[in-house]
Amino acid sequence: xxxxxxxxxxxxxxxxxxxxxxxxxxxxxxxxxxxxxxxxxxxxxxxxxxxxxxxxxxxxxxxxxxxxxxxxxxxxxxxxxxxxxxxxxxxxxxxxxxxxxxxxxxxxxxxxxxxxxxxxxxxx
Numbered sequence: 001x002x003x004x005x006x007x008x009x010x011x012x013x014x015x016x017x018x019x020x021x022x023x024x025x026x027x028x029x030x031x032x033x034x035x036x037x038x039x040x041x042x043x044x045x046x047x048x049x050x051x052x053x054x055x056x057x058x059x060x061x062x063x064x065x066x067x068x069x070x071x072x073x074x075x076x077x078x079x080x081x082x083x084x085x086x087x088x089x090x091x092x093x094x095x096x097x098x099x100x101x102x103x104x105x106x107x108x109x110x111x112x113x114x115x116x117x118x119x120x121x122x123x124x
Contacts, residue, residue, distance in 0.1 A: 032109035035059065049075055050102035058106060066106045074101040081106075 035058045041048035050073040057078060061071065070088040072079040074096055082088040088103045 030111045032111050034109055035062065035107065038110060046100040047102045050100070053078070054102060054104050061106045062108055067108060069106050070103060071106055072101060072103050074099070 038055045041051035053073050053076055066081055070082045070085050072088045072092055080091060085103060092101050092103055
């Protein structure tokens, strides 16, 4: 009797594994919002001015064909636009070492980043 149960359990297990490996997993895409719905910058943030400049200018940057490029913003000024984050970061380090500035990828849809409540508890 135990032999039959064991064989049955093993068969069910093998069938389940086969079913799982046959069906591809659905692609998981991060939720996004359109650039027109980007929220105001947090008043406590050291880059609130830069973020609000990005929000104001992103439509123009997209219209000019800069999607997926990287923009560097310091204060109320767009310093430049680069093809890679590394290039923008190198300029930021050279010109604004230890000063807050924004390096942001120009996108028509921004991913929504969710953080655990533990992160917010650590900020206090």
